[in-house]
Amino acid sequence: MTTYRIGVIGLGQRIAHMLAAMQEVGWNLDLAGYVDPAPVGRPILEAAGIPMGRSFPTPAELMKGGPFDLLMLGAPNHLHFEHLAFALDQGAPIFAEKPIVRTEAETEALAGRLAATGAPPIYVGLVMRSLPIVQEVLARIDGGDLGELVSIDATEHLPPEHGGYLARNWRRRQEWGGSYLLDKVVHDFDVFGRMVGARPARVASFGGRRIFTAERADPPRTWEDGSAAYALRDAGWAGANDAFQSDMDVTDHQVAIVEYANDVRLSFHANSHTSLTERRWYAAGTEGTLIADLVRNKLMVRRALFRGRPEKIEYGGVTADAHNGADQAMAQDLLAALEGRAAFPVSPYESMEAGLTVMAIDRAMEGRQVVDCGPMWARYDAARSGVGEQRLADEVL
Structure with missing residues (x-):
């Protein structure tokens, strides 16, 4: 059985629960390293009998402990885009907790980034x-x-x-x-x-x-x-x-x-x-x-x-x-x-579109108005086609 060598950026409760579930259903996993100054997922892993692996101070240092078969991203939502932007350059498959990113600008920037060739697969934790x-x-x-x-x-x-x-x-x-x-x-x-x-x-x-x-x-x-x-x-x-x-x-x-x-x-x-x-x-x-x-x-x-x-x-x-x-x-x-046996149930694009839907709903609430979603989808589709990719990424970062 293949042993999956895993690196984690943001060892929170959700990622820890996910690692425990992976072990429960038969994964042979090796949590080789993580980046988190205060890993609140530690008690969950200890209860599951999963060794914590080595602590690294930064994502860049973590990658020196690679290679990894899977990078798992579980930091608070405001760090999702930053960590995804880093992980996409590493080449390993990515599991990212939902929501995939936190703002419309981050969504457009990520859509543009994924329009580029060579992006590794992203699996988003939309568990339902x-x-x-x-x-x-x-x-x-x-x-x-x-x-x-x-x-x-x-x-x-x-x-x-x-x-x-x-x-x-x-x-x-x-x-x-x-x-x-x-x-x-x-x-x-x-x-x-x-x-x-x-x-x-x-x-x-x-x-x-x-x-x-x-x-x-x-x-x-x-x-x-x-x-x-x-x-x-x-x-x-x-x-x-x-x-x-x-x-x-x-x-x-x-x-x-x-x-x-x-x-x-x-x-x-x-x-x-x-x-x-x-x-x-x-x-x-x-x-x-x-x-x-x-x-x-x-x-x-x-x-x-x-x-x-x-x-x-x-x-x-x-x-x-x-x-x-x-x-x-x-x-x-x-x-x-x-393992290439089946497609993951949800794509990163579906995840981004679900997030944009909710962001439009929140804009409607805050503005006390009915929001026409057409302009939002036009911006997203333009970003997804690669238009303005670098500009959007620069604005977010």
Whole structure:
């Protein structure tokens, strides 16, 4: 069996969980080196029995410890473009955590960079693409089970502990993570774009902070059994002590409306502090409807003119983090891609387009207006064709 020699830039919790999942599904891996002055993923690797490898002060020094069969990028989002720009020059395949980059300018610069020849493959950690329930949803839509897709209603409602973690973690700040939707919900908008088969034409959005705010001076801090609340996870790099007194500047709830270029319409509702958690997609077509419950890992489908019981599929494997085995499934997909047995489920271009969709939604919210996405797609397509590549890269760096 091939041993994969791996170098990591940014050994955070997500990359550590991914490495643990890779080992769990049978990878023979060697974490040969990493760059991270304070690797918060260390406890996860120790629990999985994965040796940390050698610590390097900089990415350039890390490469002197190569060669590597895979470079894994897991630093906070504001460093993604810098690390990708470096990794693309090294030649090794790249696994990059989502969102692939944080801003429109970075997206255009990366699109231009990828337009150049010789770029190594990039595999982006949009983990939901690897879930069997998501693959079944796409197969049903592609197969015509719903007829023509007309509209989608979707939600993601997090439990209080998860929302509290985000309010303490570096993701609380736009300068580090981008927006709440970009970091947390870009998964969903990636899949929606794939379901619809078109790009957004117009978007609108409303959102803000009403939960994790300093004005809530004395919120309840314990569960009904007296155990401490909002303290489930280590806040990690640049963490804040208090979810309600932090310097958070991203939304804690948001709604969005999207009209795609092929006239499919979507509504989305996100809330980071709910007592009834939900991640649900309701897709209605001319010939049928499906409901995908991503928390409980259940799918329900019925034809429009059918009075019998709907078809129900329960996938099981429900986990506390609601990933439901997605990390392990993505680890298998990544290995298959590296071995040339199958294409990875999502391309870097699809990842960039999902990110741009969310960025347009956030612009609509901030500007209190309906945003026409046409100019954004024109700039992206020009960059992807190689127009202005060096100018864009210089502006970002």
